Amino acid sequence: MSEQLKFIVQELNKEPFNKSFNLISFDSLEPLQLLQVLNDVLGVVDPKQAIDIREETPDMTAIRVFGCLRVLKYKPPTESTFRTGLVQGEKPVVYHIMEWMLRNIPMLKKRAYLAKFLVKVDVPGDIMQEDPMNDLYAQYEELIETFKELHKQAENLRTGGYNTGEIRKDISNMEDEKEQLIKRVDRLKRKVEQHPNANTMMNVAKNLRLERDKEKKLAEQRQEQLTLIQHSEQRIKRLQQQLHDQRQAAVGATPEGLLQRLEEETRANSYIVKERLPKDIESKKKTVSDLQRVVAEPAMGQADLEELHKKISDLNTEINQLVEKRMRSGEPMDDKLSLFRQQAAIIAHKKENAAEGLREARDEYSRLMHEVDEKRDLAKQASGGGEVLKGEEFKRYVNKLRSKSTIYKKKRQELAELKAEYGVLARTEEILHQRDENIDQQLSVLESKAGVAGYRATQENLEKVSSKKSHLDHKKGQTLEEIADMVKVFTQRIAEKKGALAPIIKELRPLRQQAQTECAELTVEYNDKKKAYDTKAAGLESNMAKLEAEVRGLHEELTQEESRYHYLHCMMGLLHQQEKRVHEEMKSYTSQDMSARKRNFREQYVRKIQEQENLAKGLREQQKGVREGQQGALQQMKMWRDLERLIECKRACLERQAGFGGGQAGYSYMEQPPAVLEDDRLVL
Numbered sequence: 264m265s266e267q268l269k270f271i272v273q274e275l276n277k278e279p280f281n282k283s284f285n286l287i288s289f290d291s292l293e294p295l296q297l298l299q300v301l302n303d304v305l306g307v308v309d310p311k312q313a314i315d316i317r318e319e320t321p322d323m324t325a326i327r328v329f330g331c332l333r334v335l336k337y338k339p340p341t342e343s344t345f346r347t348g349l350v351q352g353e354k355p356v357v358y359h360i361m362e363w364m365l366r367n368i369p370m371l372k373k374r375a376y377l378a379k380f381l382v383k384v385d386v387p388g389d390i391m392q393e394d395p396m397n398d399l400y401a402q403y404e405e406l407i408e409t410f411k412e413l414h415k416q417a418e419n420l421r422t423g424g425y426n427t428g429e430i431r432k433d434i435s436n437m438e439d440e441k442e443q444l445i446k447r448v449d450r451l452k453r454k455v456e457q458h459p460n461a462n463t464m465m466n467v468a469k470n471l472r473l474e475r476d477k478e479k480k481l482a483e484q485r486q487e488q489l490t491l492i493q494h495s496e497q498r499i500k501r502l503q504q505q506l507h508d509q510r511q512a513a514v515g516a517t518p519e520g521l522l523q524r525l526e527e528e529t530r531a532n533s534y535i536v537k538e539r540l541p542k543d544i545e546s547k548k549k550t551v552s553d554l555q556r557v558v559a560e561p562a563m564g565q566a567d568l569e570e571l572h573k574k575i576s577d578l579n580t581e582i583n584q585l586v587e588k589r590m591r592s593g594e595p596m597d598d599k600l601s602l603f604r605q606q607a608a609i610i611a612h613k614k615e616n617a618a619e620g621l622r623e624a625r626d627e628y629s630r631l632m633h634e635v636d637e638k639r640d641l642a643k644q645a646s647g648g649g650e651v652l653k654g655e656e657f658k659r660y661v662n663k664l665r666s667k668s669t670i671y672k673k674k675r676q677e678l679a680e681l682k683a684e685y686g687v688l689a690r691t692e693e694i695l696h697q698r699d700e701n702i703d704q705q706l707s708v709l710e711s712k713a714g715v716a717g718y719r720a721t722q723e724n725l726e727k728v729s730s731k732k733s734h735l736d737h738k739k740g741q742t743l744e745e746i747a748d749m750v751k752v753f754t755q756r757i758a759e760k761k762g763a764l765a766p767i768i769k770e771l772r773p774l775r776q777q778a779q780t781e782c783a784e785l786t787v788e789y790n791d792k793k794k795a796y797d798t799k800a801a802g803l804e805s806n807m808a809k810l811e812a813e814v815r816g817l818h819e820e821l822t823q824e825e826s827r828y829h830y831l832h833c834m835m836g837l838l839h840q841q842e843k844r845v846h847e848e849m850k851s852y853t854s855q856d857m858s859a860r861k862r863n864f865r866e867q868y869v870r871k872i873q874e875q876e877n878l879a880k881g882l883r884e885q886q887k888g889v890r891e892g893q894q895g896a897l898q899q900m901k902m903w904r905d906l907e908r909l910i911e912c913k914r915a916c917l918e919r920q921a922g923f924g925g926g927q928a929g930y931s932y933m934e935q936p937p938a939v940l941e942d943d944r945l946v947l
Contacts, residue, residue: 280303307368325349331375332360334382
């Protein structure tokens with residue numbers, strides 16, 4: 264409730280309401296002021312509702328608000344208290360309406376706007392029987408349907424994200440693309456027409472396109488068939504698994520055992536359905552009703568909470584006192600029954616625990632079955648989509664794995680030997696590299712002694728450079744020959760193309776000049792027509808705006824006149840009924856018929872008043888008699904109580920004498936029985 268109130272106050276302080284409320288001031292509003300705030304919110308949604316409710320009667324306000332909420336499709340939480348709560352300005356009802364409206368203002372504005380045109384006028388049946396009214400009403404319904412279509416188109420245009428400038432730009436771009444495509448098509452047609460087998464090639468291309476379309480459709484159908492096959496295979500696997508599970512469950516089963524198990528399941532399910540589930544549903548419903556009642560209550564303060572705690576403590580004390588009193592006044596038969604009640608409660612508790620355990624076991628079983636299915640799917644994926652092996656197949660698979668394991672061990676031993684041999688060879692290579700380095704060092708020492716240090720390295724470098732140079736020279740020669748051949752081919756092709764294009768270029772020059780002149784003329788004509796189109800469009804838009812304003816004004820006048828017509832029609836009906844009642848009353852006054860006079864209101868009310876006065880008189884006499892005989896009745900009741908106590912004491916004394924085997928006659932002392940709360944004593 265506090266969050267709801269806070270949201271309403273925040274929204275009312277914003278545009279377009281501009282209220283200056285806080286939580287305290289808003290919560291302390293009177294019912295009439297609260298209804299006025301609600302009417303202001305309705306006025307923002309529908310400007311026709313923006314009036315002062317003090318200027319109209321409460322009945323008219325209630326009818327108007329109910330009609331507006333019905334148009335806005337408001338659904339109250341409780342129909343029973345909604346109407347009276349709204350008329351009386353109760354806070355929970357008004358707060359719920361205001362919160363709903365403040366959260367959906369744009370949608371409600373649109374709904375209120377459409378209601379002016381889509382809510383049909385309620386024409387009385389006697390007027391609808393006339394022929395012109397039927398035609399007018401049919402035309403009216405057609406106009407409503409036309410308005411729906413136009414409104415949908417307008418919404419689509421608004422939400423489409425296009426404006427006039429973008430549409431014109433797109434149209435111009437599409438026209439340019441169209442012209443370019445037309446030119447390209449004409450150019451391709453001229454090229455194709457010069458080909459000797461143009462028609463044959465066109466037919467072949469057409470057939471190729473058709474075959475490609477067919478191929479695409481066949482590929483789509485193939486994909487659909489593959490999907491259906493996959494679904495069917497999955498369904499077959501699922502059914503096979505269910506069949507296997509059923510067969511496994513049927514192993515070692517007997518008809519008696521199956522019937523016994525089915526009977527146990529039936530008893531358990533019937534107990535759960537008939538006893539457990541209704542209790543759970545009832546507890547849930549009670550919890551929901553308590554929560555709804557708590558939500559519907561206004562916000563509680565600390566004082567309210569303390570008062571509730573005090574009431575709870577008082578009720579607990581009273582309950583304890585009643586329990587103690589019942590224990591003191593308990594009868595032996597009740598004690599015996601209490602034992603059976605305890606046993607029945609224990610059995611019922613065990614039964615509920617067993618049902619709860621059964622439900623948990625079923626949930627656990629379904630969860631484990633789901634996990635088993637997931638594990639099976641994972642195993643199938645790991646095994647490449649195959650089935651999980653069982654029984655003899657699994658044994659054969661294990662034997663196959665053992666044979667493969669032996670082969671694997673042999674291969675691993677061979678691999679170890681090869682690795683050892685590789686290590687020996689690597690060590691040999693390393694030793695040879697070291698020897699080569701030692702020989703190179705000895706040769707370099709000898710070269711330095713002879714005075715030709717670096718001779719061997721220089722010779723090796725020269726040999727490498729010479730080999731690379733010869734290879735590059737060979738490649739250069741091949742490349743130059745290829746380039747010369749390509750230049751000759753290109754020169755020959757250019758000459759051929761020039762010879763072929765020379766007559767076309769001669770024909771193209773005058774056509775190009777002609778196209779430039781025609782393009783300039785078309786551009787001038789296009790600009791003139793575009794200016795004329797813009798002026799016409801601007802004039803039409805201005806006329807459309809004026810017509811829309813006139814239509815809007817006429818619709819408002821029509822709505823006002825219709826509402827005034829309905830109001831006057833209802834008032835006339837009420838006045839006719841009142842006039843009829845007055846005439847009947849006057850006829851009954853002037854009529855000589857006693858039965859007619861008895862039917863008038865004055866005679867009926869006089870008779871009822873007389874009956875009530877007689878009844879009150881009889882009740883007063885009865886009250887007087889009760890008061891007069893009260894003392895005697897109390898005295899008599901006291902005497903009967905004393906007599907009952909005396910007889911009870913005598914019975915107790917006789918029982919005690921019978922228990923002790925007799926007793927002496929004389930004075931005996933007897934306390935009051937536990938059921939009597941007074942401290943009186945009786946001496947016999």
